[in-house]
Structures are given as C-alpha cells and as structure tokens.
Amino acid sequence: MSPDSPIFKTATELSADLTAGKISSVELTRAMIERVETVDEKVHAFLHLDQEDALAQAKASDERRSKGECLSPLDGIPVGLKDVISVKDQPLTAASKILENYRSPYDATVTVKLKEAGAVVAGRLNLDEFAMGSSTENSAYGPTRNPWDLERVPGGSSGGSSAAVAAREVPLSLGSDTGGSIRQPASLCGVVGMKPTYGMVSRYGLAAFASSLDQIGPFSTTVEDAALLLETISGHDPLDSTSFPKDIPSYSGELKNPAQPGVIGLPKEFFGPGMDDEVRAKVDQTIEHYRSLGYQTKEVSLPSTDLSIPVYYVIATAEASSNLARYDGIRYTSRSERAQNAIDVYAKSRGEGFGSEVKRRCLLGAYGLSSGYYDAYYLRAQKARTLIRQDFERVFKEVDAVLTPTAPTPAFKFGEKSEDPISMYLSDIYTISTNLAGLPGISVPCGFTQSGLPVGMQLIGQAFEESKLLNIAHAYDRDHLYGRQAPNL
C-alpha cells in the first residue's frame, strides 16, 4: 500500500482533501473497502460491512459537494461503529449468538448525528460480547487481533473499533466505554480513544450494558480527529433521560487556541506495583514532556482507588443482569428449540445464546441484587462509589487533569488471562474509577515498547470540561503523533 494512500491520512487531512477536490468520498470509501478486503482477514475487526450501502452514502456526499453543499467537516468520511450501536436496517449482534439475526429497526442518536453530518456510516465492528471483557476474546464470532502483533489481543471491549483504526481500515470509529472499553483498547492498539463525561453523548440506541456507566466515544489516530468526532456526536438528547443539557463548543476549533499550561496531578496510588516497567518508562517520559512545555506536576492522592475494581464489578454486573433480562427468547431473534414452557423459553434461550463471560456477569449481578445480599454488595458498592467520586472532586480543586498509564501492561497474548476473570478484570484498574466518577478520560499513544507494542497514557479531566482535556492531550500529541505510525500488515 502506497504511503500516499488516503487510508494513511487523518480525518482532518481527508476533510481538507475532499474540500480541495483532491479526492472524492466514493474514491475514499473504495480505498477503505479495499483495505478491509486486504487486511481484515488477519485482523478481524469487522463483523459486517455493507459495501453497497457505504458507497451509496459516499455517492450522496459527492453529489452534495458538487452542488456546493457540505454538511460538516466529516461529510464524506467513513466512520465505523462498534456492533452495539444501532443503524437502521443493519445488523446489531453485540458479538452475541442471541442477536445473530437481529436488524435494528431504528438509528441510535449518534448514528443520526453522524448521518446529519454527512459521514459515511460503514461497518459493524467486533467487541467482547455485550461489551463485557477487556480483550475481544469474548466475541461469539471470533477474536479481533492486534494489528501490531497478530498473536496478541487488541484490548476490549471495543477491540474491533480500536484495531480497525490502527489497521487503517477506517480513519474514525465509535466505541462504548463502561470501565475502560474505549481507552484500554486504544492504548493496546496505539490509537487515541476517549470516554466523554457521563451524559455528554446520548446512549439512545446503544445496547445497554451498565446504564449508569456506559458512554459512547471516539477512536482516531490523533487528538485533533477525536475532537472533531466528539463535537459531532455530543449534545443533549430528549430520548436519553440521563443526557445532560450542555452547549457543545467546537472542540476541534478550540484546539487552535491552546490554553496556558496548567497543573497535572499524578495519583500515587496509580504508580504502585503491578505496572509494567516499559509502560512506566513511557509514562515518565510523557510527564517530562509536559514539564518541558511549562506544565506543573503534582503528586495527588486518590485513596479509594483500590476499591474501584470490586465496586465496579458489583455495580456493573447488577445493572447488566437487569439490562440483559430483555434478551428473553421472546422478542429478539433466537429462541431455544428445546423450550417447552415459559421458564424454558428464558432459561434455555439464554443458556444457549449467551457466552461464558456474559453468563458469569449475569449470575454475579443477580446474586449481588438478591434478597439478603443487596445491602452487603450493591448498596455498599454504591456508597463506596461516592467515596471514589469525592476523591476526584478533592483532587480537581488543585489540578487541571490527572495523568496515569491507560493500562498496566502492553497488549497481552491470547488466552493469557481468559481463564482467570480477576486477572482480566485487573487490566482495567486505571480506567474504571473514571466511569464510576462519571468523568471524561482520554488515552493517547505515548510510544512503543522495545518489541514494538504501543503504550498509552491516560488523562482524566473535570466533568464537562472536554475542551480543556482535549487541549492538554493535544499539547502532547501534536509533538509526537505516535498514533500516526501504522503497523505493517
């Protein structure tokens, strides 16, 4: 593949090329389809790609442009979606057998926003079943491979979304993040991934996992592109009662006016044992870079950090066990042929249709909510969640952002953690508290290990201060652009 190919360009560059008439959306979409045909056999980021539909959207974009109409900077640019985000008449499997033949009857709000911006909504991207996992090994349709090393996982749960961008199959994609499911795979695949503040992006049309934690967010190769995609999908939505009424500035525009360097907090609890040495070295270099830019750094304390994994798994599984009750063998696609009575329809359809991690979490969630255990687990976890939230509130009185590694290790090998739920759960240790506190977080590539695996750093911002967070992330990213390095495939 020629290095001049459009697939190696950022969305921002492609947008300029489309405006200048150097390329058409149909040409760009064809190049993307060819790339998927060439590399996806190895990577398996895509569960489905409706080429005809993608090309029809591209053609419509070119026709608009020829009439002097351009809907937004994303007009004509392909965006892939994690297979939990509804697109009318397209499949939505959530990487589960139970939704094998499901077709969405309506568009998610983010899909509507992308279509209104003229983006080419193309491709259903792989994930851990119902977004439960950290490696994309839990997909009922086979795992996605890390484009930097095909023997290793891409992270998860949005592993298809991160791998598709890393493999240059799409310039942009969307994922969902409940405990790190955007940031951790972004880190493991060497791309940018962002979880916005809870309530910034509508969850309408997202297959729910844990409703009080889930947020949709962007993947891209640069922070600049993430800002562009985020401003397109954000905003209040009456169809999501947890959506927050806030004015959305032009995040990409605000990057052009960099803020004065501020204060970056380094939480001591995040820099303890368990972190890989090469990850630590890259994060240390990142901190040095911020100092060289004039940022002050300050050690801070988030004392409730060690509670975050148990609190998260009690709350997320409780919400999941309740949310996934809808997959009952009655309304959605698959029903067990062995079902003789009403209870059978539920139990047998779910027994056959769910994979092992989904079963594990539904069982754990049902247990935590059950009579006699509710106070000990669920209520106690919600109280501990308050302590985690208050830790951040305290820290943000002193700092503008908190910097941590995104994940404790670079991409791990297939099978390495899949038999041990706790070791898999621990790979989200640095990302989970952000969801519990509802805060925005972004993973930015910060270099490679000696064996060539990407490493990511995470910046956590104040609630609804996406602009500030992106600005701080961009200050580092524009000087390095590690996400622009593409793997050999």
Next chain:
Amino acid sequence: MSEDAPMDIDYVANLARIELSDEEKTTYQRQLGDVLKYFEKLQELEVDGVEPTAHAFPRHNVWDKDESKQGFSATEALKNAPQSRQDQVVVPKVIEE
C-alpha cells in the same frame, strides 16, 4: 461470602434465568467464589453516613412533552421476534392446567 457458605449456583442461575450445564455450574461456582472473595474488601469499608451514588450526575424529573408520536407498526416491531403470528408474538402456554 466465604468458603463455608458457597454461592448456591442453582438458586442464582434460576434468578438469572440461565440454564447451566453441570460443567458450567462447577466452573462458575469456583470462579465466582474467587470473585466474591476478592470483593470482601468492600465489607471492611466504613460507609456509615455515606450517601449512595446511583448516577454520577443525577437528573430528576426528566419529562417529555405529552404528545403522541408515531411508533413502530406491529410488523416492524415484530421483525426480530423468533415466532410471530397475526401481529403477535407466539409463546408456549403460560397458564398451568
């Protein structure tokens, strides 16, 4: 939960309405036992007087305008149902003899 009172896997599977094979029961019993042990640090936590957080930024009384909107037709709504007939979902008999 500790080892002397293991999770009653049959009871929980019934609550979750998930049929499990014997092999799955053995595996989950062990794995979830480990997970619950890991959760024990929650029990040691001092939470007296702490308000629970259900949502990071709760919003209350979110109302939509009281006006009718076009919903799905029966055909559209039933398109994903495994069995349907005469604009209705078909299920096994629910009422016992």
